[in-house]
Amino acid sequence: MKIVVLMKQVVNKDAVLRIKADCSWIEESDVALQTSESDGYALEEALRLREAKGQGEVVVCSVGTHAAKSVIKDALARGANRGIHIINNEPHKLSPYQTAKMIAEVIKGENPDLIFTGLQSDDLGYGQTGVILAELLGIPHATIVIEIDRSSLSDTLRVKRELESGWYQWFNYRLPALFTIQSGISQIRYASLKGIMEAKKKEIKEIVMDAPAFSSAQKIQKVYLPVKTKQTQILGNGDAKRGAVELVEKLKNEARVI
Amino acid sequence: MILVFIEHKDGVLNKTSLEAITAAQAIAKDINDRVSAVIPCDDDKGLAQEIANYDLEKVIVATNPKLNVYTPDGYADAWAEIIKREKPQYVVMSHTYQVRDFAPKVAARFDREVLADVIRYRKEEGKFVFTRRIFLGKLDADVVLQGEAPYFVTFQSGAFRPDKAEKGSAKIEKVEVNVSEIRMSPEEPFQETKSEVDLTKSEIIVAVGRGIKSQENIALAQQLADVLGGDLAASRPICDAEWLPIDRQIGSSGQTVAPKLYIALGISGAIQHVVGMKNSQVIVAINKDPEAPIFDIADYGIVGDLFDAVPVMIEEIKKLKG
Incomplete structure (x- = not known):
């Protein structure tokens, strides 16, 4: 079983944000960075599923600047098998369709059985890169997954979706499929010292990619403190x-x- | 034409769709166009008649036996067919969990994406400028759409008022849509546990967030709730960590409350939490971070350590109640 996990680097939750003089974006030069919270849970779920199956490969993929390599390294230290870094210097300018298109191009050849990602990023919060990617790859998806039935048979997966107001619903999927994972689905493991050492030997493939042309992209005009x-x-x-x-x-x- | 999505469960309306109607009517006025509602279903069970009482061009009932329960594949097929037929300028929806599940898929079929979770919009030099919250509520972003119609826009719950949807009389049009293979099979929806407390009936709520730091410290918040005669609640991270049971959770994935007094202790104010409590009569925020978005909606704020403030509050309230 091959599971691709999409992870994004975002600014730290507690960072004080400074807006650029031209209001086009925030000052990113000296701000602390971290992995988007729900993406961390997506990785954890992939690792647990691989362990439950007793075999398989977890491939981490991130679109971001050179700094985003730390997200991949951290995931490798926690137990992912290898990484793919799609390097783009201005990821905040990518619209969700563009990001999905870039990832689709890169992971098409991987033929994963499963793709996991967080339900939305903690910075731009578009919450649709995963869904669009599933459509581009022609595979089914579910969003806001809060539990995965790890005893599901090898070519199917049973997932629990969170609905609103305390309601839930199980869905059965035939693989391949893409799921966006809700925060809090399980306890995230720490990287062990052994894991950190082993991660140094693991492969990270780098692909430099510009934003694909997309005429219908939403465009941020300016950012500002909420009124x-x-x-x-x-x-x-x-x-x-x-x-x-x-x-x-x-x-x-x-x-x-x- | 502007299409607006009517969300329902077995023909029972999701009230946020009325907010979407208000939003769609506002956009229609701005571009001098008309709104039609779309109900994907097997049997609308009278819902179309209910929606026809609003000022709409028509209510399109998109039927197929496979639409008897919600699936993203079924809804995407139904929507794709209706959009090809009606060629709308805008497709407007409320930013619900169900819409988040299928709307980006529909948009992607038309080589589009969704301008999602919009909190307001304005017209500037003949163009719409939409505002979204970013960085978990810390900043706002003004966003414009590019390219050709159709444009897909979803509005955050509360962005428009459901009771402002204009009444009228619309015709009902039934359309049998094609739905191809559904690649997921849903089981019955269910509620996890019966709630022990009904926070929606609480007059005073003391809610804790990450700033409470440890499970032991929750006792302090409980003391404050006790002297006030109120109930204890929490933001999502606290319930995820199982420091408090899930029925105490306030926000989009928990309860929506509007008590007389809401005291937020160590809660930053992420949108997911705020949507569940912003209609409280009086909001108090105590947080170390002066930039925390919770202060934007608070009536009273203390910038500082809740472990300094709360014991003093408890003493002062005890004195009052003598």
């Missing part, structure tokens, strides 16, 4: 204890909710 819809009273002026005293007073006498 506040509410007047927020910040209390305590940095002193949380004083803020707490003021807050209780306001909730009692101004908002009158306690």
Whole structure:
């Protein structure tokens, strides 16, 4: 069984974002980076499925700058078998269709049984690269998968989708298929020291690729801090204890909710 | 023509589709066009009649026995046929879990993608500029569409009001659509566990996020909830870590609440959480990060350590209640 896992490098969740002077994007030069959260779960699910089957290969694929190599190396240290790095210097300019097209071209020849990816990235959050890729490859898909039945027979897979308001639904798929994985599906493993050492010997194929022409791409004109819809009273002026005293007073006498 | 998707389960309307109708009607006014609704189904069970009471050109009931339950393959085939027939300028949908599952697939069939999860739009020099939230709610992005119609746009829940959908009288048109092979077989939908608490009925909610740091610290939030006579809730990461059961989860994958008072402790305010609580009457946010998006929707905020603030709050409230 061959599983391709698509992983994206994004800015760190807690990073303070600075907007470029021309408002075209954020300053990326000195910002901390990490793997998009749900992509980490997609990898974990692939590794667990390979282990349950007792055989197979997990191939990590990432589209990104040279820095994105760290996402692949980290995945290899956790147990992925090899990596494919599609190098593009301005990945934030890629629309989801363009990204899907680039990945489709590269992994067509891999003929994977399964493709896993996170349900949406923590930066642009398009949430559709996986679905478009499935359509381009002509394979079925499911999004927002929250559980995988690892006892499924070899050419089928039973997956649980999360619906809204606490509802769920199992679907049965014949492989090949693509699934987008929800965060929290399982506990993510840490890379062991042995894993980190072994990762150094694992193959990472590099492919430099420009954005494919696509006339219907959505285009970001500018980015900015959200316009506040509410007047927020910040209390305590940095002193949380004083803020707490003021807050209780306001909730009692101004908002009158306690 | 503008097409709007009517989502339903066995003919029972998903109310967010009314928001989509409002959005589609607004776009139609701006480009001087008309809206038609599309209901993919086997049997609409009277839903078409309900939707025909809105100001629409027509309600298209796209039927096929294979559309008796939702599958992405079935819905993609139905939509592809209707779009080829109607040649719409825009296809408008609410950004629900179901739409996220099939809309990009439909768009890809037309060599398009979806402009997804839009929170508002405006017209600027004759062109639409759409706004999306990015970086988990930290920033907004103005986005424009390029290329030729059809354009696929989905709106975030709450972007338009369901009660603003204009009433009227539309004709109903039944279209038998072709659906080819369905490559996935769905089982019956189910609810995981019966909820122990009904947070939708709570008047005061104290919710914890990643900032609570450990399971032991949840006791502190529980104390605050107790002195307020409120209920404890959480953002997704807390329930994922099983520090609190899933029935305490607020947000798109959990409960949607609107209490009198919502106190968010160590919650950054990712969109997925915010959609579940933004209609609360009074929102309090306590967070170390002054840039946390939760402050954008808060009435009162404390920038600082919740472990400093909460014990003081508990004492002050105890004094009040004496």
